[in-house]
Amino acid sequence: MFAYVVRRLLGGIPIILGVTLITFLLLNVVGGDPALQMAGKSATEADIQALRAEYGLDKPLFYQYLDYLKQVVTLDFGRSFKTKEPVADMIRAQVGPSLSLTLPALIATSILAVSIGLIAASFRQRVLDRGLMALSVMGMSISFLVYIVVGQYALAFQLRAFQIHGYDSDLVGRWQYLILPIIVLVVVGLGYDTRFYRSVLVEEITRDHVTTAIAKGAAPVRVLTRHVLRNALIPIITRIMISLPFLVTGSLLLESFFGIPGLGAQLLDAIDSADFPVIRALTLLISVLFVVTTVLNDVLYAVVDPRVRLE
Amino acid sequence: MQPVSPSKPNAARRPTEPRSEVSAAPRPRQRTSQRHAARVLGALLGGLLLLTLTSAAPGCKSPPKWEQGKRYFHYSARAKVGTFDPVRNSSSYDNLAQSQVYETLLEYEYLVRPYELRPLLLKEMPKESEDKLRYQFELKPGVRFHDDPCFSKQSWPFPEPRPDEPAGTGREVVAQDVIWSLMRMTDRANSPTGWWLYRDRIRGLDDFKARMDKRPVGAPFEWTAPIEGFQVTGRYTFEIALTTPFPQFLDVLAMGTSAVVPRECAEHYGPEFSSHPVGTGPFKLEEWVRGSFLRYTKNEKYHPSSYPDRAAPEFEARGLLADKGKQLPLLDGLVFHIFEQDQPMWLKFRVGDLDATQTPAEYHDLVFNPDHSLRSALADEGMGSFPLPLLDFIYRGFNMEDPIVGAMGPGFTPEQTARAKKLRQAISAALDTREINLAFYNDNNVLYDGPIPPGLSGHISDPPSPMRGLNLERAKRLLAEAGYPGGKGLPVLQLHTSRGSNSEEQGEMLIRQLGRVGIRIELQLSSFPELQDKLQRKKAQMFGLAWGADYPDAENFLQLFYGPNKTPGSNKFNYDNPEYNRLFEQARVMSPSPERDALYAKLRDMVIEDCPAIGSMARTRSYVWNQRVKNFMPSEVYHSWYKYIDVEPR
Numbered sequence: 023m024f025a026y027v028v029r030r031l032l033g034g035i036p037i038i039l040g041v042t043l044i045t046f047l048l049l050n051v052v053g054g055d056p057a058l059q060m061a062g063k064s065a066t067e068a069d070i071q072a073l074r075a076e077y078g079l080d081k082p083l084f085y086q087y088l089d090y091l092k093q094v095v096t097l098d099f100g101r102s103f104k105t106k107e108p109v110a111d112m113i114r115a116q117v118g119p120s121l122s123l124t125l126p127a128l129i130a131t132s133i134l135a136v137s138i139g140l141i142a143a144s145f146r147q148r149v150l151d152r153g154l155m156a157l158s159v160m161g162m163s164i165s166f167l168v169y170i171v172v173g174q175y176a177l178a179f180q181l182r183a184f185q186i187h188g189y190d191s192d193l194v195g196r197w198q199y200l201i202l203p204i205i206v207l208v209v210v211g212l213g214y215d216t217r218f219y220r221s222v223l224v225e226e227i228t229r230d231h232v233t234t235a236i237a238k239g240a241a242p243v244r245v246l247t248r249h250v251l252r253n254a255l256i257p258i259i260t261r262i263m264i265s266l267p268f269l270v271t272g273s274l275l276l277e278s279f280f281g282i283p284g285l286g287a288q289l290l291d292a293i294d295s296a297d298f299p300v301i302r303a304l305t306l307l308i309s310v311l312f313v314v315t316t317v318l319n320d321v322l323y324a325v326v327d328p329r330v331r332l333e
Numbered sequence: 334m335q336p337v338s339p340s341k342p343n344a345a346r347r348p349t350e351p352r353s354e355v356s357a358a359p360r361p362r363q364r365t366s367q368r369h370a371a372r373v374l375g376a377l378l379g380g381l382l383l384l385t386l387t388s389a390a391p392g393c394k395s396p397p398k399w400e401q402g403k404r405y406f407h408y409s410a411r412a413k414v415g416t417f418d419p420v421r422n423s424s425s426y427d428n429l430a431q432s433q434v435y436e437t438l439l440e441y442e443y444l445v446r447p448y449e450l451r452p453l454l455l456k457e458m459p460k461e462s463e464d465k466l467r468y469q470f471e472l473k474p475g476v477r478f479h480d481d482p483c484f485s486k487q488s489w490p491f492p493e494p495r496p497d498e499p500a501g502t503g504r505e506v507v508a509q510d511v512i513w514s515l516m517r518m519t520d521r522a523n524s525p526t527g528w529w530l531y532r533d534r535i536r537g538l539d540d541f542k543a544r545m546d547k548r549p550v551g552a553p554f555e556w557t558a559p560i561e562g563f564q565v566t567g568r569y570t571f572e573i574a575l576t577t578p579f580p581q582f583l584d585v586l587a588m589g590t591s592a593v594v595p596r597e598c599a600e601h602y603g604p605e606f607s608s609h610p611v612g613t614g615p616f617k618l619e620e621w622v623r624g625s626f627l628r629y630t631k632n633e634k635y636h637p638s639s640y641p642d643r644a645a646p647e648f649e650a651r652g653l654l655a656d657k658g659k660q661l662p663l664l665d666g667l668v669f670h671i672f673e674q675d676q677p678m679w680l681k682f683r684v685g686d687l688d689a690t691q692t693p694a695e696y697h698d699l700v701f702n703p704d705h706s707l708r709s710a711l712a713d714e715g716m717g718s719f720p721l722p723l724l725d726f727i728y729r730g731f732n733m734e735d736p737i738v739g740a741m742g743p744g745f746t747p748e749q750t751a752r753a754k755k756l757r758q759a760i761s762a763a764l765d766t767r768e769i770n771l772a773f774y775n776d777n778n779v780l781y782d783g784p785i786p787p788g789l790s791g792h793i794s795d796p797p798s799p800m801r802g803l804n805l806e807r808a809k810r811l812l813a814e815a816g817y818p819g820g821k822g823l824p825v826l827q828l829h830t831s832r833g834s835n836s837e838e839q840g841e842m843l844i845r846q847l848g849r850v851g852i853r854i855e856l857q858l859s860s861f862p863e864l865q866d867k868l869q870r871k872k873a874q875m876f877g878l879a880w881g882a883d884y885p886d887a888e889n890f891l892q893l894f895y896g897p898n899k900t901p902g903s904n905k906f907n908y909d910n911p912e913y914n915r916l917f918e919q920a921r922v923m924s925p926s927p928e929r930d931a932l933y934a935k936l937r938d939m940v941i942e943d944c945p946a947i948g949s950m951a952r953t954r955s956y957v958w959n960q961r962v963k964n965f966m967p968s969e970v971y972h973s974w975y976k977y978i979d980v981e982p983r
Contacts, residue, residue, distance in 0.1 A: 052863065053862065053863075054860065054861075054862025054863050054865060054866045055862070055865070055866050055869065056862075058862070058865045058866065058869055058901070059862055059865065060524045060526075061524075061526070061901070062423060062525075062526030062527065062528070062529065065528075065529065065901055065902070066529075066532070066901065066902060067901055068546075069528065069529075070901055072521050072546050073521065073524065076521055076522070076524075101604055104415055104416075105415055105416060105607060105608070106416070106418075106421075106524070106604040106605075106607045107604070107605070107607070107608060115623070116623070116624075171676060174676060174677060174680065175676070175680065178680070179680040179683070179684060182684065186677050186680045186681045186684065186686065187670070187672065187677035187678075187680075187681050188625065188626065188670065188681075188686075189622055189625040189626070191620065191622050195397075277624070278673045278674055279673075279674050279676070279677055280677065281624070281625045281626070281670065281671065281672065281673075281677065282624075282625065283622050283623050283624035283625040284624075287624050287673070288624070291413060291624075293860065294860055294861055294862070295415075295861075295862065296862035
């Protein structure tokens with residue numbers, strides 16, 4: 023397995039290089055001129071040229087790309103053009119708030135969606151199943167923005183059950199600000215996930231071995247966990263693992279409405295201000311996480327399903 | 334071998350179950366299984382609900398420990414703060430954040446309008462020489478920087494020995510600090526954004542900057558290099574010599590970018606100085622969670638500085654002089670909450686978590702009556718309001734080097750120039766700014782002609798100039814005179830604007846308005862960096878932009894049309910009219926006087942006639958505050974006025 027993992031990780035290098043090249047080209051073609059942003063509103067051509075020289079933006083593209091690759095290899099992304107802070111420090115400071123929001127939401131959504139999917143599958147084609155699926159479709163049909171706006175207004179403003187907006191750098195203090203956005207994120211994701219897991223579980227629950235287990239008098243818990251859930255783990259794992267790389271980038275809309283200083287808002291801000299070092303670092307971070315989670319996905323397949331062998 | 338999906342072999346091994354199996358009624362054991370699953374789900378949902386309710390409500394409303402019993406003012410900021418380094422100050426939000434910590438030599442009177450300068454770090458107003466080329470300054474003695482670890486024996490920047498003070502004690506501000514702070518503007522390593530304000534202004538400074546720009550990477554900055562225009566004449570006294578008279582020079586010294594910083598701290602923190610401010614201001618930065626909030630605490634060692642005893646009659650009538658003579662700041666601290674969206678900002682104000690805010694456009698009708706007075710229900714709550722007219726120039730501009738809409742300059746025939754001018758005038762006449770104001774600004778904006786906003790000498794709003802729309806007959810006639818009767822033969826014009834809250838909708842309205850006379854417009858939305866790029870490359874035929882005053886003088890707006898300021902400078906129109914340039918050069922060195930006002934009016938009228946920019950509007954910001962706030966008189970020209978505010982403890 024070790025050799026397999028190493029081989030897959032090495033295989034990810036060309037993908038990451040491809041991402042760096044595409045990001046670099048896109049930024050340099052349509053990303054605007056960072057020197058213009060830095061120079062202020064009344065700069066002269068000489069001021070702008072001086073800034074381009076200062077930041078190496080006057081070099082031929084090939085050499086700029088080599089500089090970027092050097093940053094990738096050394097994991098030193100330099101400083102933000104806008105704030106002058108080390109990019110690594112910025113990401114470190116903001117990945118926490120993003121994960122504080124997205125990780126609990128992913129866990130809660132997955133547990134709830136699998137559970138509801140299990141209920142729906144058990145009651146397949148009956149009123150409860152149809153009702154749950156109708157609710158799921160309804161949930162999916164409502165815009166993310168509506169959940170945020172209504173949730174903030176009704177639950178935080180009218181009922182005063184939650185904080186409206188804000189953040190606390192203290193790990194304990196921040197939860198009062200995070201609960202409502204987490205609930206919104208869970209509700210938004212629940213419809214999609216429930217429908218998906220329900221279809222996976224229906225397929226499993228109607229298999230012969232489940233019928234046999236029930237016929238042999240196996241306890242319901244055993245049937246659901248050992249015979250149904252266990253066999254459905256592969257698609258469940260796949261769905262969760264696909265979400266993982268995007269957890270670090272948070273949720274732009276939620277961060278923006280609830281004042282959570284996460285990476286989603288940071289990425290948008292960097293794009294708006296042509297802050298190339300930050301955009302490049304975040305893009306690279308997501309692509310690396312993608313490669314790593316893909317490999318981890320395969321490893322987990324092998325762990326949960328003895329028929330899968332990593333060679 | 335690649336991982337194998339188990340579902341495929343399973344599917345191959347076992348034929349798909351008959352559909353009847355799927356819909357078959359559950360058997361007894363299955364029912365048990367269903368009941369169990371339902372119980373599991375019920376328990377899960379119940380648990381989550383309980384967890385949510387128990388962790389949400391309690392404790393939400395009690396103020397945090399640092400605020401208990403203290404007088405903190407909570408205010409909303411509408412965008413992120415980028416930097417605390419004054420020389421890199423690039424937005425009013427940077428200014429807002431920095432102005433609490435850093436101070437300038439001069440500031441504006443809090444309660445006097447039109448704006449008047451008064452000494453802040455200075456003992457008295459500077460003395461101007463007869464020829465208006467030399468200013469003498471004297472600092473207040475005893476003003477000290479905030480305590481910070483950057484002050485130490487090792488970092489002491491003066492030749493004389495450091496006084497016997499504990500490390501970390503903020504030292505006294507001296508004349509050399511002002512010179513060093515201004516010199517930082519010439520160091521490209523600082524990415525200074527305010528250099529343009531000093532360019533060609535101070536004797537010897539441009540040459541010094543040119544030398545510093547050419548120094549090799551890593552070579553030290555020459556702090557001790559002599560600069561003709563800067564003379565330190567004593568511990569607290571210094572002189573600044575200008576190249577030409579610059580009547581707005583003192584206004585520039587009152588801008589946040591000219592704030593006084595300790596050189597050793599800027600060197601100690603290097604690039605991190607932008608997030609580690611050390612100033613002399615009434616507040617110290619305690620906590621900065623980027624994108625969320627900034628928290629300041631009172632500077633207990635703030636220099637003697639008292640609440641003003643002068644006020645405009647209308648402010649005095651509102652009781653704003655009640656605290657006159659009191660030592661500043663009046664607050665124990667400040668919190669700026671950063672909002673990117675309007676709803677949370679307004680709701681947070683309504684629940685009392687914010688003490689004051691700007692009224693978002695979509696809430697305007699809920700808060701104000703049609704005559705813009707506060708609704709009685711809110712007034713009964715003790716809420717206060719103030720409509721603040723901004724020194725704004727919102728416009729639609731033309732690239733004057735474009736052959737269709739501009740045709741200004743040596744490459745064009747007089748006929749082409751005249752046709753393009755008629756076309757711009759036709760567009761101006763077809764533009765209905767009243768409709769835009771009503772639809773997007775709650776009829777709150779001030780519509781005017783030319784580039785000088787209300788509140789400044791040279792402004793004109795009534796009667797509207799004949800160039801201003803809406804006058805469809807005139808627009809049609811001008812369009813025909815331009816050679817495009819009914820728009821025939823006129824190519825589709827490109828309007829470039831940055832993506833924003835309602836840019837697209839405003840663009841659509843413009844397309845409809847101009848379409849009425851046959852002018853076709855295509856909207857080009859882009860990010861702000863892309864728009865800047867297009868303007869820099871002179872590729873934006875028409876564009877929507879805005880300019881906010883750097884200082885309260887019409888010169889700051891008229892320079893937008895000065896030929897030598899063409900792109901990449903502030904003249905994004907690339908308007909280059911020799912007569913305009915000549916008059917501007919004459920006006921820019923004149924002190925405030927009726928003669929200068931007359932020149933400003935001439936310059937304004939040339940812009941109105943030539944139409945490089947049309948549809949001028951200035952926003953009015955509706956500020957509201959709750960009953961625990963005292964002395965609230967907002968301004969967006971400067972941001973150091975929070976030290977005058979007082980609140981009841983929460």
